[in-house]
Each structure stands twice: as structure tokens, then as C-alpha cells.
Amino acid sequence: MIDSLQVNYLEHNEFDGLHDDGCEIKVTCTPTPGQLAWADGIVAFHSVRVDNALLAQASRCRALVKATTGVDDVDMAALRAKGIRFANVGQVGVEEVAEHSLALVLLAQRRLLEYFRHTQMGGWCWRECNTQAPGELLKSCHETVLGVLGYGAIGQAVARRAAVFGYQVKFHDPAFANCPNGVAQACSFEAVLAQADILTLHLPLTPTTYHLFNECNLARLKPGAVLVNTSRGGLIDTDSLLSALDSGQLRQALLDVVEHEPAIPSALRAHARVALTPHAAFCSQRSLSTLKARALKTLLTMLEKAPSVTDQEWWPQNQEGEAHV
Known part of the structure; x- marks a missing residue:
């Protein structure tokens, strides 16, 4: 089990050692060539790249599980070339990411970021908090397009x-x-960008969506809009985002994910109209436990299956989705 270098998903000695079912598990953030060559199966957590360099050393590996929903850091061609069965964990933390996303939306709705900073600087006047349009009153949720x-x-x-x-x-x-749950109106891409007061992103990172929010598409947003991202940092071009914030095209950017995280550009980290959370939207006691248990169970099931099971039976789930881990 290859844990993340950025954040430890596994507690100390949580899985390490020989288990009752005869399965021996080694946990590491920095796998050695010997560990990779020893493994019949691998669980790789967030930020662990599954590429040729890793797979070339995994000579015994028959199955690999990415303990994420997104598969943007997995070389599928390399897995197929080596005949390694692959699966991801499907949707984990859906409710948690939705709650975190809405919390960021409400933070923008009520101008909480501006209020926090205003009072920290010794102020106590809500009229001074909207620097883009001083004195302009807040809109209610009912008046706001999300x-x-x-x-x-x-x-x-x-x-x-x-x-x-x-x-x-x-x-x-x-x-x-059409809307499958009857609570929203389906629109074109252009219409959503033009009408949204607050836009929240729930997309996978693919070659099509990489830097989807570049200079051109940020300019299509309603002036003064707020952008919320709890999906993948690579959806947004950081330089274009900073330009849109500086020009006032965007009022705020509220981000749980940033391209190349945790190497956050200082200009983004320090920007007065940016709020960052550390890729934490999926996290809860329930979701973290589910993620780890599902990843390990999936791997052991894959290893126990007969050789007649085809690769197609073990391939990414829910790629259309946007889950966060």
C-alpha cells in the first residue's frame, strides 16, 4: 500500500504486517525497488503517480487499485501493456464534498471572507467590506444563480x-x-457561465477539461462572479485565474484543489480574494474509513479471481464523476 507523501491516509501500522487471511501487507510512502518487486498487488493513494517508472519495478504485480475516484494520474496504457488488472474506488465522500462545496458557496454568498479580514484589521463596518462596489448590499440566496x-x-x-x-x-x-432530480435547470455551457453569480465545478480532469477555465472561458463568466472548485486543480489555469481576480472579472475564487498542489503559487496563497482549503472536502471519519476498506477489499478480490477474468471487468468506475479523492 503506497500512501500519499502529501497526507497520510493510513494510520501508523494500520494495515502493516501479516493478516489472518494470510495476506501480508507492507505500507510505505516511498516504496523501494525490492518492495515493488515483492508485491502481488498494489493500493496507491492520492498523489501517487502510477506510471511506467513505478510499474517497471513491479514485476510480480497482477492487480492495482487507485484509492481515488479520479484516474488522471494513472497511465492506463502502461497498465494494459503489462496485463495488470486495475480498479479505482468509485464514488467516496459524495456527501462530504457536496457539503464542503456548499459551505464555500455560502462563504461567498455572505461575504464572510471579506468580513473576517475586515474585522481582523480592526474594522467594524459592513459597508466597507465590498471593495468592488462599496456600499452595495448582499443578495439573498433566492436572488442568486448558482x-x-x-x-x-x-x-x-x-x-x-x-x-x-x-x-x-x-x-x-x-x-x-434534463435535470434528473428536478431541482435545477439544464443549460448550455455558455449560458451557465454567463448567468451564474457563483459557479461550482464538479468535473473530472481529462485532456478535454484540462485548463478549461483559461483566459477565454473566465472572460465568459458573469462579471463579479465567484468560482468554487472542489474537483481537480488542473481544471483552472492559475495565471488566468489571477488575472481575472486582479481585473475584477472574478470577485472571489474559493478552492479546495490547486494545480501542482501542495506547491501553491505565493500570489494565489496571498491573494485577498482567494480562500484555500487543503484538498479536504472529501474528508470525514466515515469517508476515510470507507476509502481504505474499499480499496483493500477491491484489491484482494481482484487477486483472488481466476485468470479468466478479463481486464474489462476491472477498469475505472464513475469516470464521469467529480469526486474529490
Whole structure:
């Protein structure tokens, strides 16, 4: 089990050692060539790249599980070339990511970031907190259009919660011509960008969505909009984002994920209209426990299956989705 160097998903000695079922597990953040060559199966957590360099050393490996929903850091061609069965964990932490996303939406809705900083600097006047339009009053949730880009499990969970608050929820997802849960209005990509006061992203990172929010598409956003991202950092081009914030095209960016994290550009980290959380949206006691247990169970099941099981029976689940881990 290759744990993340960024954050330890596994507690000390949580799985390490010989288990009752005869399975011996070694846990490491920095696998040695000997450990990789020894393993019949591998569980790789977030930020562990599954590429040719790793697989070349895993001479015995018959199955690999990525303990994430996203598979953007997995070389599928290399896995196929070596005949290694692969699976990811599917949707984990859907409710948690939806709650975190809505918390960021409400932070922007109520200008909490501005209020926090204003009072920290000794102020006590709410009229001074909107630097873009001094004295302009807040809009209620009922007057606010919430755009949801990507309407998989998390996008739908966000929309359900937002509808309770009274948001006018509009979404875009090519997979849905109409809203499957009746709480949002389906729109074109361009319409969602143009109408959303707050836009929340729930997309996988693919060659198509990489830097989807570049200079061109950020310019399509409603002036003064807020951008929320709890999906993948690579959806947003950081330089274009900073330019849009500096010009006032964007009022705020509230990000749980950043490209090349944890190497966060200092200009982004220090920006007065940026709030960052450390890729934590999926996290809860329940989701973390589910993630680890499901990853290990999936791997052991794959290793126990007869050789007649085809690769197609073990391939990424829920790639259309947007889950966070």
C-alpha cells in the first residue's frame, strides 16, 4: 500500500504486517525497488503517480487499485501493456464534498471572507467590506444563480442542498438534457457561465477539461462572479485565474484543489480574494474509513479471481464523476 507523501491516509501500522487471511501487507510512502518487486498487488493513494517508472519495478504485480475516484494520474496504457488488472474506488465522500462545496458557496454568498479580514484589521463596518462596489448590499440566496458544472453524484448532491436554501440552480452536463432530480435547470455551457453569480465545478480532469477555465472561458463568466472548485486543480489555469481576480472579472475564487498542489503559487496563497482549503472536502471519519476498506477489499478480490477474468471487468468506475479523492 503506497500512501500519499502529501497526507497520510493510513494510520501508523494500520494495515502493516501479516493478516489472518494470510495476506501480508507492507505500507510505505516511498516504496523501494525490492518492495515493488515483492508485491502481488498494489493500493496507491492520492498523489501517487502510477506510471511506467513505478510499474517497471513491479514485476510480480497482477492487480492495482487507485484509492481515488479520479484516474488522471494513472497511465492506463502502461497498465494494459503489462496485463495488470486495475480498479479505482468509485464514488467516496459524495456527501462530504457536496457539503464542503456548499459551505464555500455560502462563504461567498455572505461575504464572510471579506468580513473576517475586515474585522481582523480592526474594522467594524459592513459597508466597507465590498471593495468592488462599496456600499452595495448582499443578495439573498433566492436572488442568486448558482451554476453547477458537472452533474454527476456530487453535482446533484450540491444542487439538492442549494435548492433548500432557495438558490436558482442551473447546471451543465452533456450527459443530461434534463435535470434528473428536478431541482435545477439544464443549460448550455455558455449560458451557465454567463448567468451564474457563483459557479461550482464538479468535473473530472481529462485532456478535454484540462485548463478549461483559461483566459477565454473566465472572460465568459458573469462579471463579479465567484468560482468554487472542489474537483481537480488542473481544471483552472492559475495565471488566468489571477488575472481575472486582479481585473475584477472574478470577485472571489474559493478552492479546495490547486494545480501542482501542495506547491501553491505565493500570489494565489496571498491573494485577498482567494480562500484555500487543503484538498479536504472529501474528508470525514466515515469517508476515510470507507476509502481504505474499499480499496483493500477491491484489491484482494481482484487477486483472488481466476485468470479468466478479463481486464474489462476491472477498469475505472464513475469516470464521469467529480469526486474529490
